[in-house]
Each structure stands twice: as structure tokens, then as C-alpha cells.
Amino acid sequence: MGHVSSATTAAPVRNAFREQQRREAHERYLLCARTVFERLGYHGATVADIVEAANGSRATFYAHFRDKADIAACLFERALPAGAAMYHRVAEFPELTREHMRAWLGEQVLGFWAQYRVEVEAVNHAMGADPAVAARHYHWIAEAVRLAEWPGTGERVGLTRATLLVLQLERLCYHWLVRGVEHDRELMLDILADVWFRELTLLREGAPR
Structure with missing residues (x-):
């Protein structure tokens, strides 16, 4: 008889996967912010530029960072x-x-x-x-x-x-x-x-x- 996963064992796997996705998204935005800051300078860059470079969304950006100053601080x-x-x-x-x-x-x-x-x-x-x-x-x-x-x-x-x-x-x-x-x-x-x-x-x- 095959093994049936219980809800308690499946939940940690799902949570670990979501956490990995969250970390990967966070890192992607940071790497893209660095590229944008290098190309446009801090004052010339916008959140929209970073979101576009990351092929993401504003909602995802603001789930990770407060604003442009915050992502610059996190990058540092x-x-x-x-x-x-x-x-x-x-x-x-x-x-x-x-x-x-x-x-x-x-x-x-x-x-x-x-x-x-x-x-x-x-x-x-x-x-x-x-x-x-x-x-x-x-x-x-x-x-x-x-x-x-x-x-x-x-x-x-x-x-x-x-x-x-x-x-x-x-x-x-x-x-x-x-x-x-x-x-x-x-x-x-x-x-x-x-x-x-x-x-x-x-x-x-x-x-x-």
C-alpha cells in the first residue's frame, strides 16, 4: 500500500518552498537594483525601473522593501x-x-x-x-x-x-x-x-x- 502524506508533513514542505521563493525574489530584486543604480544612478533610478529589471511587480517589490532608500540600504x-x-x-x-x-x-x-x-x-x-x-x-x-x-x-x-x-x-x-x-x-x-x-x-x- 502506498504511503499517504499527512497534512502535518506536507505543510512544512510547502512552507519551505514558499520561503525559498521569497528569498530568491528578494535576492533578484537586490541584484536588479544594483544594475539599475549602476546604470542610472540612485537619483535617476525609480522603483518602476527596478521592478521592470526584475520582471516583477510593484506588489512584490513592496512586500520586500519599503521604498527605494530601503532597497539601497538592504543592498549595502x-x-x-x-x-x-x-x-x-x-x-x-x-x-x-x-x-x-x-x-x-x-x-x-x-x-x-x-x-x-x-x-x-x-x-x-x-x-x-x-x-x-x-x-x-x-x-x-x-x-x-x-x-x-x-x-x-x-x-x-x-x-x-x-x-x-x-x-x-x-x-x-x-x-x-x-x-x-x-x-x-x-x-x-x-x-x-x-x-x-x-x-x-x-x-x-x-x-x-
């Missing part, structure tokens, strides 16, 4: 694990030296910003349009610093100093690598290495309050 969130891993590598240096700092900045930090240029530009415009996205962005930075596990960031003063250091770097990289403000690359790396080496040394030694 996809880069956060890579950013957190990048900052965590500093804690793995065998020795904190200016040379290690400069190499990390030149190879990994600048590479990260080049790779995620579209996401960074979109979320920066979204922050200007939506204070909630700006608040999310600050939370992301603080969380990335916390996950980096740098010595000295276990207390509030150290965490605040480290967060400000990352915010300063992000502002520079945004204007330099995303908006195209010209800088001498070698000179800028020298200055950044000096600043980061000094600040991380203070964190490790315990900065005065």
Missing part, C-alpha cells in the same frame, strides 16, 4: 560581512606596525571600496533621503567595529574612538574612490597609515580619558 547590507571580515583582519596582525597598516589599507580597504562602489554610492544617497537609513548605517559601523575585536574596544570610550576612526575612513573613501575626488594615492596611504597606527596603538595601550 549584503557587503557588511565582507567589511566586518576586512576590519577583523587588523586584530589578526602578528604585530601592529605602520607597514602592516599601510599594506592592509592599500590592498584590502581600497579594494573593498572599489568592489562595492555601487552599493556605497547608493546607500550614501539613501542616507540623505531617509534618516532611518542614516541611523542604520551608524549602527552597521559600530557593529563592524565590535566584530573586529580590536584590543581596547571592550569599553565605551575605546569603541567610540574606533567607530569614529572607521567613519573618518569611510568618508574619505567615499569622496575619493566613489565620487572621484583626486588624491595622490601614495601620499594618502602614508597619511592613513600614520593615523591608523597611532590610533590603534592608543587603543591597545588604553587611551587616556
